[in-house]
Amino acid sequence: MMTTTTTSTKNHGTADLGLSPLAAIDGALAQRLLAAALGSGGDYADLYFEYRSGADFVFEEGRVRTVGRGVTLGLGVRVLRGDATGYAYTEELSDERMLEAARTAAQIAASGSVPGPVAVKPVVLPDFYPIPQSSLVHPGIEKVALLRRADQAARAFDPRIVRVEASLSEEWKEVLVVNSDGYMARDVQPMVRFGVSAVAEEGTQRQGGRSGGAGRFGLEYFLRSGQSPEDHGREAARLAITMLHAVEAPAGPMEVVLGAGESGILLHEAVGHGLEADFNRKRTSNYTDQIGQAVASSLCTVIDDGTIGNARGSINVDDEGNPGKKNVLIENGILVGYMQDRISAKHFGAAPSGNGRRQSFRHEPLPRMTNTLMATGNDDPEDIIRSVKRGVYAKKFSGGQVNISNGDFVFSLTESYLVEDGKITAPLKGVNLIGNGPEVLRRVTMLGHDFALSDGTWTCGKDGQSVPVGIGTPTMKISEITVGGTRTR
Amino acid sequence: MSGKDARRPIPDPKACQRLADQMLSFAMRAGADGAEVLVRDGTELEVKVRLGEPELIKEAGSRALGLRVLKDHRAAVTYTSDFSSAAMERFAGESVELAALAEPDPTGDLPASDEMAREIPELDLWDENVLSVDVAEAIRRAKAGEAAALGFDKRVTNSEGAVFGRTVGAGAFATSAGFSGASRGTHVSLFVEPICDDAEGKKRNGSYWTSSRFVNALLDPQAVGLEAAKRTVAKLGSRKVPTCEAPVVFSPEAARGLLGQFAGVMSGGAVWRRSTYLAQREGTQVASALCEIVDDPLLRRGPASRPFDGEGLPSRTNVLVSGGVLRLFLCDVFAARKLGRRSTASASRGVGGGPHVSTSNLILRPGKTPAPDLEKIEHGLYVTELMGFGFNPVTGDYSQGAGGFWIEKGERAFPVSEITVSANFDDLWKTIDALGDDLDTRSSVQCPTIRVAKMTVAGT
Numbered sequence: 028m029m030t031t032t033t034t035s036t037k038n039h040g041t042a043d044l045g046l047s048p049l050a051a052i053d054g055a056l057a058q059r060l061l062a063a064a065l066g067s068g069g070d071y072a073d074l075y076f077e078y079r080s081g082a083d084f085v086f087e088e089g090r091v092r093t094v095g096r097g098v099t100l101g102l103g104v105r106v107l108r109g110d111a112t113g114y115a116y117t118e119e120l121s122d123e124r125m126l127e128a129a130r131t132a133a134q135i136a137a138s139g140s141v142p143g144p145v146a147v148k149p150v151v152l153p154d155f156y157p158i159p160q161s162s163l164v165h166p167g168i169e170k171v172a173l174l175r176r177a178d179q180a181a182r183a184f185d186p187r188i189v190r191v192e193a194s195l196s197e198e199w200k201e202v203l204v205v206n207s208d209g210y211m212a213r214d215v216q217p218m219v220r221f222g223v224s225a226v227a228e229e230g231t232q233r234q235g236g237r238s239g240g241a242g243r244f245g246l247e248y249f250l251r252s253g254q255s256p257e258d259h260g261r262e263a264a265r266l267a268i269t270m271l272h273a274v275e276a277p278a279g280p281m282e283v284v285l286g287a288g289e290s291g292i293l294l295h296e297a298v299g300h301g302l303e304a305d306f307n308r309k310r311t312s313n314y315t316d317q318i319g320q321a322v323a324s325s326l327c328t329v330i331d332d333g334t335i336g337n338a339r340g341s342i343n344v345d346d347e348g349n350p351g352k353k354n355v356l357i358e359n360g361i362l363v364g365y366m367q368d369r370i371s372a373k374h375f376g377a378a379p380s381g382n383g384r385r386q387s388f389r390h391e392p393l394p395r396m397t398n399t400l401m402a403t404g405n406d407d408p409e410d411i412i413r414s415v416k417r418g419v420y421a422k423k424f425s426g427g428q429v430n431i432s433n434g435d436f437v438f439s440l441t442e443s444y445l446v447e448d449g450k451i452t453a454p455l456k457g458v459n460l461i462g463n464g465p466e467v468l469r470r471v472t473m474l475g476h477d478f479a480l481s482d483g484t485w486t487c488g489k490d491g492q493s494v495p496v497g498i499g500t501p502t503m504k505i506s507e508i509t510v511g512g513t514r515t516r
Numbered sequence: 517m518s519g520k521d522a523r524r525p526i527p528d529p530k531a532c533q534r535l536a537d538q539m540l541s542f543a544m545r546a547g548a549d550g551a552e553v554l555v556r557d558g559t560e561l562e563v564k565v566r567l568g569e570p571e572l573i574k575e576a577g578s579r580a581l582g583l584r585v586l587k588d589h590r591a592a593v594t595y596t597s598d599f600s601s602a603a604m605e606r607f608a609g610e611s612v613e614l615a616a617l618a619e620p621d622p623t624g625d626l627p628a629s630d631e632m633a634r635e636i637p638e639l640d641l642w643d644e645n646v647l648s649v650d651v652a653e654a655i656r657r658a659k660a661g662e663a664a665a666l667g668f669d670k671r672v673t674n675s676e677g678a679v680f681g682r683t684v685g686a687g688a689f690a691t692s693a694g695f696s697g698a699s700r701g702t703h704v705s706l707f708v709e710p711i712c713d714d715a716e717g718k719k720r721n722g723s724y725w726t727s728s729r730f731v732n733a734l735l736d737p738q739a740v741g742l743e744a745a746k747r748t749v750a751k752l753g754s755r756k757v758p759t760c761e762a763p764v765v766f767s768p769e770a771a772r773g774l775l776g777q778f779a780g781v782m783s784g785g786a787v788w789r790r791s792t793y794l795a796q797r798e799g800t801q802v803a804s805a806l807c808e809i810v811d812d813p814l815l816r817r818g819p820a821s822r823p824f825d826g827e828g829l830p831s832r833t834n835v836l837v838s839g840g841v842l843r844l845f846l847c848d849v850f851a852a853r854k855l856g857r858r859s860t861a862s863a864s865r866g867v868g869g870g871p872h873v874s875t876s877n878l879i880l881r882p883g884k885t886p887a888p889d890l891e892k893i894e895h896g897l898y899v900t901e902l903m904g905f906g907f908n909p910v911t912g913d914y915s916q917g918a919g920g921f922w923i924e925k926g927e928r929a930f931p932v933s934e935i936t937v938s939a940n941f942d943d944l945w946k947t948i949d950a951l952g953d954d955l956d957t958r959s960s961v962q963c964p965t966i967r968v969a970k971m972t973v974a975g976t
Binding site: 113116190280 | 523524570575576578580593596598611618621624651674711719720721789793868904908910934938975
């Protein structure tokens with residue numbers, strides 16, 4: 028289970044990691060389990076087999092402190108009866124435990140009619156993240172070298188850098204989804220994640236900075252522009268040094284320019300969650316019943332796209348067995364669609380959108396985002412800054428949160444600047460912006476032609492489940508949003 | 517539930533301990549100089565009811581093992597859920613090989629054997645009655661909680677549902693430093709979240725919950741539902757307030773976030789990593805003289821109580837702050853060695869990672885003032901909820917989204933949303949001028965109502 032030998036690669040390099048235990052799961056076994064799952068009369072059942080092999084390395088004080096390695100394997104069984112879900116899982120893939128899980132999940136449907144046997148057929152999927160080979164097959168020494176390069180680059184950036192920590196984590200995840208519609212889909216979902224944090228000190232001032240990135244790659248991730256270990260090391264150091272002289276941020280409503288890339292967090296919070304179909308089916312989202320209506324400025328086209336090559340949020344297949352897709356949510360300001368899971372798609376009479384995702388075999392699927400983007404605009408980013416009399420230019424973020432029911436959302440800035448008379452001036456201390464989704468999107472008054480996908484390690488949480496996501500946007504101007512600084516004058 | 521098939525056994529600490537001891541001997545036989553093993557076994561039942569109908573019934577068990585091995589002062593951390601003997605033996609061997617990739621650091625060695633726990637205190641964390649809460653009973657309680665909320669007021673028009681949860685867990689820890697022990701615990705909870713329609717298509721959600729290790733200690737479901745509905749209806753008509761500086765009162769639930777962040781910057785790990793603004797502040801005033809903060813893993817029936825820590829050291833109660841003065845940094849063995857001191861037995865570890873510093877039951881001791889009296893101010897803000905991640909532990913700069921009520925002449929005048937509260941943490945904690953008498957003991961971070969003399973409120 029934990030080999031580090033390298034051999035030639037075929038089929039994503041699975042051969043290097045020992046044969047996946049999922050390879051042995053065949054149609055006949057799936058049929059038996061589906062029959063047990065539907066044995067009490069459910070409308071539908073699915074099986075979600077998952078195998079994960081992962082490693083992580085933490086480098087601090089100039090050395091690899093810990094090496095971690097782990098493997099998990101499990102099966103989640105879901106049975107639907109109307110809108111109700113029965114769910115059970117097991118880590119032990121013995122017939123006895125798998126059947127027990129299937130029968131436990133079947134409970135939701137006590138007393139329905141029992142369907143006949145299901146014929147299971149494999150489906151062919153596109154591949155949005157083909158990789159030469161899994162990073163896991165490379166010797167650990169290569170990954171240690173990457174961490175060391177990041178550490179050295181951060182330290183060399185400025186003598187005021189007093190601490191550096193770098194980490195690399197890698198995962199090889201195989202999934203097999205079989206459902207009672209007879210659909211059987213296998214996918215391999217690799218992920219490499221890299222992060223560097225640096226601390227700078229000058230006199231009594233101390234500040235931290237971070238840089239990181241992730242995607243469905245092997246080690247070729249690090250060969251891409253701006254993604255080398257040195258790039259991340261220097262960026263973390265630059266941010267820590269820049270922030271040493273940050274001043275208190277203003278408080279109150281003002282013009283805000285959101286930089287390209289990471290500002291996509293605004294979309295994720297302000298509209299993304301509110302457009303997940305479960306909240307709209309239950310009428311608990313503030314976007315309920317708004318399809319066909321203007322919910323944003325006409326400049327805004329918002330897309331959730333699970334098909335971007337190698338992006339962190341991309342999926343060939345969702346965790347209910349539907350192919351990953353590109354879905355337009357808002358077109359020129361008009362709300363045109365939601366992100367669906369199976370239960371909601373049935374409710375709305377909509378096609379599956381490839382957004383039924385789950386954290387692991389221990390979790391039931393929910394409508395979730397993949398990579399959430401604002402389509403590019405026509406303005407020059409320089410002109411956008413020049414148009415601001417007094418406001419904030421926001422470049423980097425640590426995260427955000429939204430209240431689905433009323434649309435209030437916050438996002439936290441880790442790098443931002445004061446803009447005075449069209450010029451970027453002093454860096455600002457960390458600050459939150461707070462706004463209301465529909466209001467803020469109506470106040471998008473300029474949109475740059477500089478779309479960028481964030482190379483960030485973004486993870487989205489909902490109902491206690493975390494899934495990897497991507498975000499992207501061009502430079503954007505919001506005519507007014509509340510800046511949560513400390514300076515009232 | 518019913519069924520004549522072989523059922524997964526109830527999590528058993530002795531069975532976990534046997535597996536931990538077995539893996540420990542495999543690891544030592546594979547050539548490790550030292551090893552620590554954690555085994556966890558647990559079952560969960562989660563039932564969600566919405567608008568009177570079951571929406572989710574989830575029932576399952578899971579068991580996993582985490583191993584940390586040391587070889588020539590090099591460490592590897594590995595985990596597995598395959599408990600066949602052959603797999604365990606192979607896993608131990610591969611883990612020892614993996615350690616060769618790390619670089620030697622004696623700081624990460626196991627604790628000395630004289631630091632190990634000798635006995636395991638009984639903390640009253642197990643309720644046999646929890647085992648008999650079945651799916652039907654869970655549904656009954658969730659339905660009763662939600663129905664009470666929906667029936668409270670006609671303005672409660674919708675619901676995010678009611679969730680009843682039950683977990684039963686056992687865990688064991690074995691280390692070659694000379695300790696092997698096990699413990700078990702139960703936990704039950706009920707959460708209700710009603711929704712009201714407000715103007716302009718907005719909706720307002722609110723919630724209330726009860727939780728305990730003992731099923732008979734839970735609040736009555738109707739009481740939970742009624743409180744949830746009251747809190748939700750109270751938010752109707754929420755609006756922004758003008759940007760200003762004002763006193764801010766935090767409800768016990770809202771204050772929990774602040775206390776958790778405060779304990780985070782008192783972690784020995786943050787001190788040696790230079791990532792806390794309190795790094796050189798031991799023995800100095802870091803909070804108002806009213807503040808006493810303790811971390812108590814020995815609290816009977818406590819939500820996060822533990823008889824021994826994540827490295828096998830005997831649990832102890834640590835006073836972090838008294839009279840507003842910072843008394844100590846919480847340390848695991850590694851942080852303690854870095855700082856030239858002894859561990860405070862504050863190590864925690866999960867199956868998938870090595871030991872790290874964490875709090876157990878973190879408590880800001882309540883004051884003597886009746887909580888409603890904290891709102892007797894000319895004007896100010898009463899915060900019931902906080903949003904976002906606006907805390908920089910390196911500098912103490914703090915800014916979060918907030919919701920609650922505006923106070924005028926000692927009364928809650930109207931509900932407030934879409935604002936932020938900001939301050940530097942050093943000022944925030946030092947200017948707490950009142951603590952309520954209403955300690956909220958439901959979760960592992962426990963606070964009373966607190967009042968901060970002045971913060972920046974950003975709104976219109």
